[in-house]
Amino acid sequence: MSRYVGKPLHRVDGWAKVTGQARYAADQPIPDLAYGVLVTSTIARGRIRRIDSAAALATPGVLGVYTHENLPRFAEQSPSWVPYAQTLVPMQGTEIRHGGQQVAIVVAESFEQATRAAGLVRVDYDAEQPTIGLVENLSRAYTPPDGTPGALQLRRGDPAAGLAGAAVRVEVEYRTSINHHNPIEPSATLAVWKGDDLTLYESTQSITFTQDAVARMLGLPQERVRVVTPYLGGGFGCKGFVWPHTYLTAAVARLVGRPVKLVLTRAQQYTSCGHRPASVQRLRVGAARDGRLTAITHAVTSHTSRSDIIQFNPIAATQSVYAVPHLEIASQVVEVDLGTTIATRPPSGPSNEALEMALDELSWALEMDPVALRLRNYTDVDPSAPDRPQSRFLRECYTLGAERFGWPRRRPAPGSMRRGELLVGWGMAGAQHNWHPGVAQATVRISTDGRARVTCGTQDIGTGTYTIMVQVAADGLGVRPEDVRAVLGDTRFPPAPSSSGSATATTVGMAVRAAARATREKVVGLAVADPRSPLYGAAPDEVATVDGRLFLRADPGRGESYRQVLGRHGASVEASGGADLSANAGPSYGAAFAEVQVSGVTGEVRVTRLVCAVDAGRVLNPATARSQALGGAVWAIGAALTEHTLVDRRYGRIVTANLAGYLVPVEADVPDIDVIFVDKPAPEANELGARGLGEVTATGAGAAIANAVYHATGQRVREFPITPDKVLAGWR
Amino acid sequence: MNEIRYVRASTPAQAVALASAEPDTAFVAGGTELTNLMRDGVQVPGLVVDVNRVAERGIEWQPGRVRIGALARMAEVARDTGVRHRLPVVSTALLASASGQVRNMASIGGNLLQRTRCWYYRDTALPCNARVPGSGCPALAGENRWHAIFGGSESCIRVHPSDLAVALTALDATVLTQGPGGARRLPIETLHRLPGDAPHRETVLEHGELVVAVEVPATAMAARSRYRKVRDRASFEFALVSVAVALELRGRTVRDVRIALGGVAPRPWRAREAEDVLRGERLTDAAVAAAGAVAVRGAVPREHNAFKLDLVSRTLAGVLGELGGGR
Numbered sequence A: 001m002s003r004y005v006g007k008p009l010h011r012v013d014g015w016a017k018v019t020g021q022a023r024y025a026a027d028q029p030i031p032d033l034a035y036g037v038l039v040t041s042t043i044a045r046g047r048i049r050r051i052d053s054a055a056a057l058a059t060p061g062v063l064g065v066y067t068h069e070n071l072p073r074f075a076e077q078s079p080s081w082v083p084y085a086q087t088l089v090p091m092q093g094t095e096i097r098h099g100g101q102q103v104a105i106v107v108a109e110s111f112e113q114a115t116r117a118a119g120l121v122r123v124d125y126d127a128e129q130p131t132i133g134l135v136e137n138l139s140r141a142y143t144p145p146d147g148t149p150g151a152l153q154l155r156r157g158d159p160a161a162g163l164a165g166a167a168v169r170v171e172v173e174y175r176t177s178i179n180h181h182n183p184i185e186p187s188a189t190l191a192v193w194k195g196d197d198l199t200l201y202e203s204t205q206s207i208t209f210t211q212d213a214v215a216r217m218l219g220l221p222q223e224r225v226r227v228v229t230p231y232l233g234g235g236f237g238c239k240g241f242v243w244p245h246t247y248l249t250a251a252v253a254r255l256v257g258r259p260v261k262l263v264l265t266r267a268q269q270y271t272s273c274g275h276r277p278a279s280v281q282r283l284r285v286g287a288a289r290d291g292r293l294t295a296i297t298h299a300v301t302s303h304t305s306r307s308d309i310i311q312f313n314p315i316a317a318t319q320s321v322y323a324v325p326h327l328e329i330a331s332q333v334v335e336v337d338l339g340t341t342i343a344t345r346p347p348s349g350p351s352n353e354a355l356e357m358a359l360d361e362l363s364w365a366l367e368m369d370p371v372a373l374r375l376r377n378y379t380d381v382d383p384s385a386p387d388r389p390q391s392r393f394l395r396e397c398y399t400l401g402a403e404r405f406g407w408p409r410r411r412p413a414p415g416s417m418r419r420g421e422l423l424v425g426w427g428m429a430g431a432q433h434n435w436h437p438g439v440a441q442a443t444v445r446i447s448t449d450g451r452a453r454v455t456c457g458t459q460d461i462g463t464g465t466y467t468i469m470v471q472v473a474a475d476g477l478g479v480r481p482e483d484v485r486a487v488l489g490d491t492r493f494p495p496a497p498s499s500s501g502s503a504t505a506t507t508v509g510m511a512v513r514a515a516a517r518a519t520r521e522k523v524v525g526l527a528v529a530d531p532r533s534p535l536y537g538a539a540p541d542e543v544a545t546v547d548g549r550l551f552l553r554a555d556p557g558r559g560e561s562y563r564q565v566l567g568r569h570g571a572s573v574e575a576s577g578g579a580d581l582s583a584n585a586g587p588s589y590g591a592a593f594a595e596v597q598v599s600g601v602t603g604e605v606r607v608t609r610l611v612c613a614v615d616a617g618r619v620l621n622p623a624t625a626r627s628q629a630l631g632g633a634v635w636a637i638g639a640a641l642t643e644h645t646l647v648d649r650r651y652g653r654i655v656t657a658n659l660a661g662y663l664v665p666v667e668a669d670v671p672d673i674d675v676i677f678v679d680k681p682a683p684e685a686n687e688l689g690a691r692g693l694g695e696v697t698a699t700g701a702g703a704a705i706a707n708a709v710y711h712a713t714g715q716r717v718r719e720f721p722i723t724p725d726k727v728l729a730g731w732r
Numbered sequence B: 001m002n003e004i005r006y007v008r009a010s011t012p013a014q015a016v017a018l019a020s021a022e023p024d025t026a027f028v029a030g031g032t033e034l035t036n037l038m039r040d041g042v043q044v045p046g047l048v049v050d051v052n053r054v055a056e057r058g059i060e061w062q063p064g065r066v067r068i069g070a071l072a073r074m075a076e077v078a079r080d081t082g083v084r085h086r087l088p089v090v091s092t093a094l095l096a097s098a099s100g101q102v103r104n105m106a107s108i109g110g111n112l113l114q115r116t117r118c119w120y121y122r123d124t125a126l127p128c129n130a131r132v133p134g135s136g137c138p139a140l141a142g143e144n145r146w147h148a149i150f151g152g153s154e155s156c157i158r159v160h161p162s163d164l165a166v167a168l169t170a171l172d173a174t175v176l177t178q179g180p181g182g183a184r185r186l187p188i189e190t191l192h193r194l195p196g197d198a199p200h201r202e203t204v205l206e207h208g209e210l211v212v213a214v215e216v217p218a219t220a221m222a223a224r225s226r227y228r229k230v231r232d233r234a235s236f237e238f239a240l241v242s243v244a245v246a247l248e249l250r251g252r253t254v255r256d257v258r259i260a261l262g263g264v265a266p267r268p269w270r271a272r273e274a275e276d277v278l279r280g281e282r283l284t285d286a287a288v289a290a291a292g293a294v295a296v297r298g299a300v301p302r303e304h305n306a307f308k309l310d311l312v313s314r315t316l317a318g319v320l321g322e323l324g325g326g327r
C-alpha cells in the first residue's frame, strides 16, 4: 500500500534546519572543549627537515603541538583503500607527498589561540620539484593493473574493423578539469574520550566506515568507537570515506585528555579530502550513413596521486547505453604529486559528457538531428549486461524532454538563432549513472501512544533521507507520517552503508520497509489474538492498516487503532528488518536539453533554459527528488562553464583554494530548470521500484550545454570549463 | 589569532594621527577586505583604526560635479538617482561588483584601496614580491590567466580588481585625502602605483593617509557612459577584462571620449591612444576597430592571458556600439 511514498512530503528536518536547531558535527555543545588546527605542508614533494614547535608552544592557551616526532604510531601503517580514502598515513614520518599534507596539529583552549599558534609552527623542508599537470605529463600515462579502482579495459567485437567500415567517423579529444566538492559544511571532527571509549561527532557520509577506520587506526575494538552524524551540510564524495584528519583528531584528543574539535579551513578542504582528477579523453565514433553506430573507442586518461593509484573518471555509459557492435574502452593514469583523488558527484560525469559531445559531433557530421541519432541507436538491453533484467525508459526521457523544451522548433544551422549580440544555441545530451546500492538494517518501534520511531545508522547528507524513512515507514506500518519520527546518524543504530553512489533512499528505504512491515505484522498478530480486539480471530492477511487504523479489508468498519492495540498490550512493539540490494546495481538514465546565449562580443556563455528528464524508476518523493535533480544540473553547469581547480606547476599548490578562486555557479548562472520524471517503477531494482537519482542529471547536462554552445557559435570548445577565452579562441 | 588593538577614531585628524603614529596600522571601513586579508595572514596590523565615524558618508551634488564620501557604501552610491542618471558608468560598475551583501557593507574608499586578487599575493605560503619584497613572482611563469597585460614588470604582474576605480578613471575623478602632511587632491589615475621594481608600494598614499572623498566631474560625457565587465561567471566575480567609456557625440561624430580598461593592469588603464583615434572621427565600424587595435598596443601577454588582447578590443567595440546607439 503506497499512500505516502511517491508524495511530495516536505522535509521533516526542514524546520530544524531553517530555525538553526539542527546541530551539525561542529555545533555540538561539548563542555571543556579544546580546539585543534592543522598545519599543512607548503611543498608538494620532499621531506620535512625540521619542525620547530617552540614558538607555538610558548603562546597562550596552547595545550599541545603534535607532529611526527611526538605522535604515537598508528596501529595501521598501510591501511586499505576503503574505508580509508587515502592509504598514506600522515604525521608518521618526514615524507611529503602532496601540498597540504598534514604535518602538525596544534591544540589550544580557543580556536583563535590554536590558529595563531599553528601559524608559528616552523617547518623546514627539503623540497623536490613536484610533477604537476595531466596534460603536461601525458607522456607518462600508463595502463594501471587490473583491479585498479575506476579503471576499465574492455573490448567488444572488432573496433578497428567497425571504424574502417563506417561511412562517417568522428575522432575527437576532450579535456575536463580538476573539480572540488565544496560542500558548504567543511569537514569537521569532534572527538570525545571517556576512558577507552571514543565518541566522534563527525561530518561524514559514512558513520560505519568512520567507526571501522578509526577503531582500526587506534587499535580499539569497534564497539568502543561511537560515531554520530545527525546532519550533514553536503558531502558530494569528499566525506564518503575516511580521511586522516578524523583519526588524527581522535588520537590527539586522547593525548591532551580533552575533547577536541577540528574543522578544516576552506583552503584545507581543497587538500585534505580528495578531488576529481582532470581527464583527457579520446573518442572515435563511427557510423553508417543512416546513423547506426558501427564502433566506439573511448580512452580516458586521468591523473592520480602517487600514493593511491585510482582512475577516478570511470567510464560507465559508453559500454552500456547504445547499441554499438564494436567497442573499446581504455583507461590510463598519470601519477602526479597531488593528494588522493576521490569520487566526485558524479564520478562518471566527465566520461559521459565526453561521449555525449562526441555523439553530437557525429550528428553534425551526419547532418542528423541529435535526438534522432540517439533513437536510431536505442536499445532496451544494456549491451554490457545483456542478461541483467532491466527497465529502461531512456526513450521516454528523450521524448518528454524534447517536447517540454520545444526541441522540434530548433533551427539546425549553427549561429542561426540570434538575438542582437547574443547567439542562441540549443543542445541536448543523454545522461546515465550507475547507482550502487548496498546492505542496510533498520528498526521500527511503535509505542503505546501509536507513534512510531524508525532508526537506521545511515546519514542524511542533505538529500532527504529523514523524510524518505518517514514516508516508507508510514506506508509500511499504515500510519500517518506525522506519527513517525526518523532517527539516524549514530553507530548505535542498525548499520547502513556510506551515503554515496546515489543509493541511500533505496537501500535504506528497503530496510525501513522491511522493519516497518515486520513491526506491523507483530501488531496485527497482537490484535487478531486478543479477544478484546474487534479484529479477534481474523487472519492476519485480512487486516489492512491505514493512517494508524487496523481494520478488516472486507469490512472496514471493523477495526481499531494502533494506539488501542498497543495500549492494551501495555508495551511498545519493535522489529528490525534488512535489505541487501548489493546485487541490484545498475543504471539510471536521463536526457538534458539546454539553451545557451553566447555573447558574440565577449564569448561569455550563459545557460538560459535547462530541461532535465530523468528515469530513475519510481520517484519516492517528488519534492526531494526534484531537489536532487536540480542540484545535479547545477553541478553540471558548474563543471561545464565555471569550475576548475588550478595548481601551480612549480609549487604544486592549489591557487584557487577558496570560493573566490574556485567558481561554483551563483544564482545568476542558474536558469529555471525544468525537471521531468518518467516515474515508472523499476521492479528489478527493489520492491519500492526506485533506482538511484542523486547524480544522474549531473552526467548529461554539461554536454547539453557544450552542444548548445556549438549550435550557437559553430565553434566546438572541447575543454571544460567553457570560459570566454576558449570561445574567443575559435573566433580568432 | 594575533593580538590586535582596535580604536574607533572620532575625527579625521585623530584617525590620521593614530594611524601614522605606528608602523603596522590599518584603517578599517566596511571591513570586507581587511578582515579577509587579516584572516589569510596577508596583512597583520597591530592596530586597526575604525574610520566609520570620521570620514564623509554622503553624496553631495555641486555644480558640475559630485562629491562622494569615502564611507558611502557601494550599495548607496549605486542606487543614488543622481549617480544612476548622471554617472551611469559608476552605478553600473558598482552593481557589477561583488554581491548585494558585500555592497551593503563595503565603502567607496575601501573599494579603491582593496588589494590585488592575485592568488600568489593572497597565499602566504608562496613567494610574492608585493607581499614580501624580493621573494619572487610566481605569476610570471605560473597561473597567470587573470594577470596584467599592461603596466606590469618582471617583478609583478598584478591586476587591480576594483570595478569602481575603472569607472572613475574614465570620468577623470579626483581622490581627496587627508594625511600626516595635510590634505591632497590626487587624480585617480595616479592613486595606484605601477609595480616597477618596488611592487610592495601599491599606492601613492603615505602611511596613515586617509581617503576622505572622491570628486567626480558630472559632465555631458559622464551622462553618456557605460561599464561592461567580462567574467567567468554571471555574478560575484572579478573581471577578466572590463571597459569603461564616457562618450560625447555630435551626430555620429565623437566630440570627446574617455576609455579606461580594467582587469588588465595594476591600476585602471587609461587607453589614451584609443581615445585619440576616435576623437573627431565618425563612430564607424572602422574607427571602432582602429581604436580597439590601438587600445592593446604595447600589451605584454603571458602564457595564459593573451586572450585579453582580443577581449579588450571586442569589449571596447561592444561598449562603443551600445553607447553610440548601434553602428
Ligand SMILES: Cc1cc2nc3c(=O)[nH]c(=O)nc-3n(C[C@H](O)[C@H](O)[C@H](O)COP(=O)(O)OP(=O)(O)OC[C@H]3O[C@@H](n4cnc5c(N)ncnc54)[C@H](O)[C@@H]3O)c2cc1C
Pocket (backbone or CB within 6 Å): A660, B026, B027, B028, B029, B030, B031, B032, B033, B034, B035, B036, B051, B055, B070, B071, B074, B096, B097, B098, B099, B102, B105, B106, B107, B108, B109, B110, B111, B112, B113, B114, B161, B162, B163, B164, B209, B210, B211, B212, B236, B237, B238, B239
Ligand atoms: C567576495 C567578494 C567579492 C568581491 N567582488 C568585487 C568585485 O567584483 N569588484 C570590486 O570592485 N570589488 C569586489 N570586492 C571587493 C570589495 O568591493 C571590497 O572588499 C570593498 O569595497 C572594500 O570596502 P570596505 O569598506 O569593506 O574596506 P575595508 O575592508 O574596511 O578596507 C579595505 C582597505 O582599504 C583601507 N581603507 C578603507 N577605508 C579607507 C579610507 N577611508 N582611507 C584610507 N584607507 C582606507 C583599509 O585599510 C584596507 O586596507 C569583493 C569583495 C569580496 C569579499
